[in-house]
Amino acid sequence: MDAFTSLLYGFSIALEPINLFYVFIGVFAGTIIGMLPGLGPISALALMIPITFGMAPSSGLILMAGVYYGAIFGGSTSSILLNAPGVAGTVATSFDGYPMAQQGKAGKALAIAAYASFIGGTVSIIGLMLIAPALSKVAVSFGPAEYFALMILGLTAVVSLSDKSLVKGLMAAVFGMMVSIMGMDLQTGTERYTFGTIELLDGIDFLIVALGIFALAEVFYMLLKGGRQNTSQRNVIGSLRLTRSEVKEMAAPVGRSSVLGFFTGVLPGAGATIGSFLGYSLEKRIAKDADTFGKGNIKGVAAPEAANNAACGGSFVPLLTLGVPGSGTTAVLLGALLVMGVTPGPMLMEQRPDVFWGVIASMYIGNLFLLVLNLPLIPLIAKVLDTPRPILLALILIFCMVGVFGLNFSRYDLLFLLGFGLIGLAMRLYGFPAAPLILGMILGALMEESMRRALQISGGDWGVFIDKPISLTLLLLAALSLGLPLIKRAFKWGKTRRLSQQP
Amino acid sequence: MTRLCLTALKRLSVLSLTAVALAGTLVTTSAAADEWQPTRPVSYIAPANPGGGWDTLIRTTANVIRKEGLADQNFAAINIPGGGGAVAWAQIARDSRNDHMLFAASPPIILVPLAGTSRFNHRDFQPVARLITDYSIVLVKADSPYQTANELFEAIRENPGLSVAGGSAAGSMDHISIAGAAAAYGLNAASVNYIAFSGGGEAMTALLGGHVAAVITGAGEASSQLQGGQLRALAVSSPERIAGSLEHVPTYLEQDIDYTFDIWRGIMAPKDMSPAAVSYYENLYQRMMETDSWKEATARLGWLDAYQTSDEFGEFLDAQLEQFSSVLSDLGMLR
Amino acid sequence: MTRLHANQTLGLILALFSLGYLWMAFAIPSFPLPRPVDSDAFPKALGLSFFVLSVFLFFERPETPPATDKVAFEGTWWQRPTMQVIATSLAIIVYAFALQPLGFVVASVALGFGLSCLYGYQRWVVSMIVSFSVVVSLYLTMTKALGIYLPTGILPF
Structure with missing residues (x-):
């Protein structure tokens, strides 16, 4: 039991009072940063680098890792309460979390998010502890061709994310991809759809689109539909308690999404956002009650929350075992480690076991802190909904604007936010689903890039996508998941309903 | 709460440091007392988001200047990201007489305008001082057949499909660096099959997985990768070998390829800054680079001092422009 | 038809x-x-x-026509729902351009206060206090704790 003794050693470091203190501060600051819409963990971490200068490397990483997973943990709060995703990874949580809050079950939604996050986080730490070195091989085995196949598989989720009209769902997805490729093309340096402005050279940030389509559009929609309603209307927070049947119902989705999210997180470039979407659409696809997804289904909150927290833990695999950052956030963490004189990579476990095992052990503690910290706070935080509506709407707007302005300090971004808010409103009014747009936005550019990279490496030979076993498998899975609804329907027509539950 | 005790700690160290530094700086400042001095906080611009190379330079130098008490006014770090720097440059160029504005610069200030995505190039700004440099390095997997840069380039000559990955867009720094080296070897610069990844990390993963044949990246970034023993460095673009962990990596020059490539970083200012102000800042940076705090910071960040005065820096930039435009025109990418 | x-x-x-x-x-x-x-x-x-x-x-045949559950509406013309959306959009545009010259704190407090009035909140003191405290605490978090520069505008800090 080598991992066990190492873990004990890790705990001996993580339990030092000063490190306990850092874990606490880290997850606490992370939760707050995550809750504020738009303000993500990246800039917070980048700005913390100077603070960690004087610290022991293990303490520094413990603190910064805490901010990172704390932000993902806390990001669900504003998704659920305000429909304004706090960080990119929690966009999918708003699909069902916000409807739940609207139905007076905010407390329950937040509690589910907290439990699911905790479990997702814990599963990923166990994975990180036991199979990290082996997993690093998985991470590097994904080349451009494999990423392309993974993106295709992800895109098949559009079918399950479009509720009534498949055509409208597909249109939303295509529009999302159109937005995602705006800016300078990486492969050639060519400008596309920038209209000659430098402000669009980097494209439009994902969070601007998400906040516009969800939060701002929601505000507009409430203004349109609610008109000038009486201010005395109060929302109910509801109980936090879950019934036994609810726990039972969520157990399997949380388990599946944790594993799925962890593996997505391990892949550089994929990460929490894609993980949460994959978890959500998988659950929706295999659920009996798929039609209640998007209307406040508890599994629709549990699955993406488990997945994004698991992905966050997973992203530490390439960072710690290969020294390769899989995302912007882990890139900043890598930078910080280098500054502290620690070189992550295959030798880290031997050279600096204090860092490797200390951080892993601290994550167990941090996750526990997050749960203990968040659960009692839920009734307090959910009080936000008690704010008189006019003020609440105005505050949501301010939070979105601040978050968006803080991304690039550009006034044009505020105008883009408005633009997407109006587009989101129009989509709502005419029955276009928003989720496929977001999915297209996340996957579109990645798909194009990886396809073109793969073809350029292969010299234009399209065979690369089916020659490689992983890529072939993923493409077959994609085909299967497109065919599955048809097969499912055929079974339903057959007679038994029980068969149709099988994934 | 940590913030509080940390800042308290910092204050303490600042106090003690300034006390020590005070004696030294008093002499110099009094000598220059009648010369130009900033009268308000200096806008200290990183044309990118927090966390990148420019931002690190800005925040580190601002810290050292404050810690060592080199200037009476605060150097306030401001991030203006967008367009690979173009958004910030456009704003700075509009304010051309400002004596209280400085920004971090590196090769993109030459490359981005050449690629046609910025109206402003280095000639629209006033060079203040070059501070540091990094070099680029070519890596292959440890089990790769190529032992030297010559072998790699020879293989590219035979098989132009051989892929070299980098962490930035086509036509930007990594691409220019490897294409220029290939041209110096005697290949057509365009014969390098450069694959652009969205970051050095992703390019490195592709190399580790055997999806590409080689990777071109910054030497500072690579030193950590090399320690794992999974990679081998074929060449570094410095004029002489870099001391420290990269000591065993040969330069291009050693391998009879007449080629060097600097990933320099320096400070520039609006075009019409008064000469007195320029020389004030020039001196400030020169003094800054002699301080202990600076030496400590560069050691930690793996930076190599490469100070140049305003005039030298200006000439260097013109030479860079020539080097880059010749590579870009070989690539057919000059616009 | x-x-x-x-x-x-x-x-x-x-x-x-x-x-x-x-x-x-x-x-x-x-x-x-x-x-x-x-x-x-x-x-x-x-x-x-x-x-x-x-x-x-x-x-494609349209699904059930978009629900036209017109809320019985009373009030002056500028309190019409559509007007509110338009006014909010305009407010965002004005905010975007006023942010630099006025500074973050002034512009955001004005936005928060103005919008909540527009949406029909009449306890001006409360809305002023709320807007002010939220904006200032955000401002302090961003600038002091995280070191992110926000436009100061007409205020000295």
């Missing part, structure tokens, strides 16, 4: 959009070096898909 139904109108508008998008896709310059798939291929494919989908949309 000679009038187009909702999907037909939408289909037409979106088809026009896709044609414009395609027109721009054809204007994307090609890369000087040979690329198996150049920058223009993906946009062309997207534009074409969007066009085809809008044709499909044109022929």
Whole structure:
């Protein structure tokens, strides 16, 4: 039991009072940063680098890792309460979390998010502890061709994310991809759809689109539909308690999404956002009650929350075992480690076991802190909904604007936010689903890039996508998941309903 | 709460440091007392988001200047990201007489305008001082057949499909660096099959997985990768070998390829800054680079001092422009 | 009925959009070096898909017409729901351009206060206090704790 003794050693470091203190501060600051819409963990971490200068490397990483997973943990709060995703990874949580809050079950939604996050986080730490070195091989085995196949598989989720009209769902997805490729093309340096402005050279940030389509559009929609309603209307927070049947119902989705999210997180470039979407659409696809997804289904909150927290833990695999950052956030963490004189990579476990095992052990503690910290706070935080509506709407707007302005300090971004808010409103009014747009936005550019990279490496030979076993498998899975609804329907027509539950 | 005790700690160290530094700086400042001095906080611009190379330079130098008490006014770090720097440059160029504005610069200030995505190039700004440099390095997997840069380039000559990955867009720094080296070897610069990844990390993963044949990246970034023993460095673009962990990596020059490539970083200012102000800042940076705090910071960040005065820096930039435009025109990418 | 139904109108508008998008896709310059798939291929494919989908949309029967549960409305013209959306949009535009000259704190407090009045909140003191405290605490978090620069504008800090 080598991992066990190492873990004990890790705990001996993580339990030092000063490190306990850092874990606490880290997850606490992370939760707050995550809750504020738009303000993500990246800039917070980048700005913390100077603070960690004087610290022991293990303490520094413990603190910064805490901010990172704390932000993902806390990001669900504003998704659920305000429909304004706090960080990119929690966009999918708003699909069902916000409807739940609207139905007076905010407390329950937040509690589910907290439990699911905790479990997702814990599963990923166990994975990180036991199979990290082996997993690093998985991470590097994904080349451009494999990423392309993974993106295709992800895109098949559009079918399950479009509720009534498949055509409208597909249109939303295509529009999302159109937005995602705006800016300078990486492969050639060519400008596309920038209209000659430098402000669009980097494209439009994902969070601007998400906040516009969800939060701002929601505000507009409430203004349109609610008109000038009486201010005395109060929302109910509801109980936090879950019934036994609810726990039972969520157990399997949380388990599946944790594993799925962890593996997505391990892949550089994929990460929490894609993980949460994959978890959500998988659950929706295999659920009996798929039609209640998007209307406040508890599994629709549990699955993406488990997945994004698991992905966050997973992203530490390439960072710690290969020294390769899989995302912007882990890139900043890598930078910080280098500054502290620690070189992550295959030798880290031997050279600096204090860092490797200390951080892993601290994550167990941090996750526990997050749960203990968040659960009692839920009734307090959910009080936000008690704010008189006019003020609440105005505050949501301010939070979105601040978050968006803080991304690039550009006034044009505020105008883009408005633009997407109006587009989101129009989509709502005419029955276009928003989720496929977001999915297209996340996957579109990645798909194009990886396809073109793969073809350029292969010299234009399209065979690369089916020659490689992983890529072939993923493409077959994609085909299967497109065919599955048809097969499912055929079974339903057959007679038994029980068969149709099988994934 | 940590913030509080940390800042308290910092204050303490600042106090003690300034006390020590005070004696030294008093002499110099009094000598220059009648010369130009900033009268308000200096806008200290990183044309990118927090966390990148420019931002690190800005925040580190601002810290050292404050810690060592080199200037009476605060150097306030401001991030203006967008367009690979173009958004910030456009704003700075509009304010051309400002004596209280400085920004971090590196090769993109030459490359981005050449690629046609910025109206402003280095000639629209006033060079203040070059501070540091990094070099680029070519890596292959440890089990790769190529032992030297010559072998790699020879293989590219035979098989132009051989892929070299980098962490930035086509036509930007990594691409220019490897294409220029290939041209110096005697290949057509365009014969390098450069694959652009969205970051050095992703390019490195592709190399580790055997999806590409080689990777071109910054030497500072690579030193950590090399320690794992999974990679081998074929060449570094410095004029002489870099001391420290990269000591065993040969330069291009050693391998009879007449080629060097600097990933320099320096400070520039609006075009019409008064000469007195320029020389004030020039001196400030020169003094800054002699301080202990600076030496400590560069050691930690793996930076190599490469100070140049305003005039030298200006000439260097013109030479860079020539080097880059010749590579870009070989690539057919000059616009 | 000679009038187009909702999907037909939408289909037409979106088809026009896709044609414009395609027109721009054809204007994307090609890369000087040979690329198996150049920058223009993906946009062309997207534009074409969007066009085809809008044709499909044109022929799709609209679902139950969008619920027109008109809320009984009373109040002056500027309190109309549509006006509120327009006014909010204008407020955002003004905010975007006022942020730099006025500074973050002043502009945001004005926005928060103004919007909550617009939405019909009448306890001005409360809304002023709330806007002010939220904005200032955000400002302090961003600038002091995280070291992010926000425009100071007319205030000295």
